[in-house]
Amino acid sequence: MKQRILYIEDELILGQLVKDALEKHGFEVLKVINGSDGLAMFKKYRPHLCLFDIMLPGKDGYTVAEQVRAIDVHVPIIFLTAKVQATDLVQGFKAGCNDYVRKPFHMEELLLRVENWLAVKYGIETPQQNNYIIGIFAFDPHKQLLSGKERQIRLSHKETELLNVLCNYKNTIVSRDYILQKVWGSDSVYNSRTLDVYINRIRKYFKDDSHINLITLKGIGYRFIC
Amino acid sequence: MKQRILYIEDELILGQLVKDALEKHGFEVLKVINGSDGLAMFKKYRPHLCLFDIMLPGKDGYTVAEQVRAIDVHVPIIFLTAKVQATDLVQGFKAGCNDYVRKPFHMEELLLRVENWLAVKYGIETPQQNNYIIGIFAFDPHKQLLSGKERQIRLSHKETELLNVLCNYKNTIVSRDYILQKVWGSDSVYNSRTLDVYINRIRKYFKDDSHINLITLKGIGYRFIC
């Protein structure tokens, strides 16, 4: 499967050049020319990497990045910038998983950084933190086990997958769409209540521990506090 | 515990400058002036991050990096280089988890990239719990809870976001437009009364405490006094 890159750029000629180069390298490029469209595309297509020009009409690249981060804390974001002041860079680096490339840039450098981040995030097996501590529970996604103080719960596959995603995004926001993508694989399930049923089960498992909370952010997603 | 950085640099003056800057930022810096010593230090001290000059007497930075990678596939390696040819960069990026900074560089940029990689690899520290005291209430935006003397109110997401903005700007002025941007995200809602409805709710929550006031500045915004 091709890796998707969301590219926001308002300069037409540069935009086409970069898009062509990325596509030549086997990426699927979603190119838009403003921040609002970019955010909408992100929500819809969940790209593997974001490439944002900073100077944009309307919302600037940083603002879009913040809103993307609210949905996904892990996706790499690379900024394209003419700015050189270090103070500006702070903003770009703030959320981690970010990088920037200074304009004018060599296409090769951009491609290398793109590939580098994709390798870091998706290539080299993520340091499979195989066990999670959730309050007084221990969660082993591999064995599909949730071990409490007394009892030990054998989770089903979907329960495990869901809890795994929640743990990956614990204490921050994870969107409904992202969960559906990760656990059920985009196309299906989108108009059913399946996810809710599983959310309900996860909540039941943790209902005795008041420190663990799975909060609904209506229209956005969930926050798993633990 | 301080995070350790292994730094290989043969230029004495630059080396000292960078070392000082890193130490000033709270890092423990292991500085050596050639590749062989660098590799030995790596094995012995297992630093959290490597900072390698490329042009070195004897073994160059790339070679050291390859040998380090053979020992540890995950440790971030940042190259300092005067080279600008893209072909050279390929080598630097090959192993993933690598970055490079072009000489001459701003110290701020270097520090930002160092911190960025440490964050990516060793965990983005959990978002600090920003709790607010509002009169006799305690407000926890993370848990979406407003705790009064007797009762505890579970706030909705939008209520939480709004109150959060108000708290950030307590006792000063915050404009309507800013709130709409932060909570609803510019594009929508601008001609609706949604915000007013939520302002109304916030007021109701605090109506018993006469010390807390949410004042309207018509045409400007609000002032949250508490």
Next chain:
DNA sequence: GTAAAGAAACCTTAAATAACGTTAATGAAA
């Protein structure tokens, strides 16, 4: 300057819509 009229801007309540929760039943797979 001041009062009245007009226009914005905001408040309040209720109703409508959308999004999510819950339980049980169904169907598929092991």
Next chain:
DNA sequence: TTTCATTAACGTTATTTAAGGTTTCTTTAC
């Protein structure tokens, strides 16, 4: 035949929209 995943049906809550009222600011005539 037991477990798991999905669907159905209905319940609940959050958010937005609608509609009419109130307040504040501005304009204009005196």
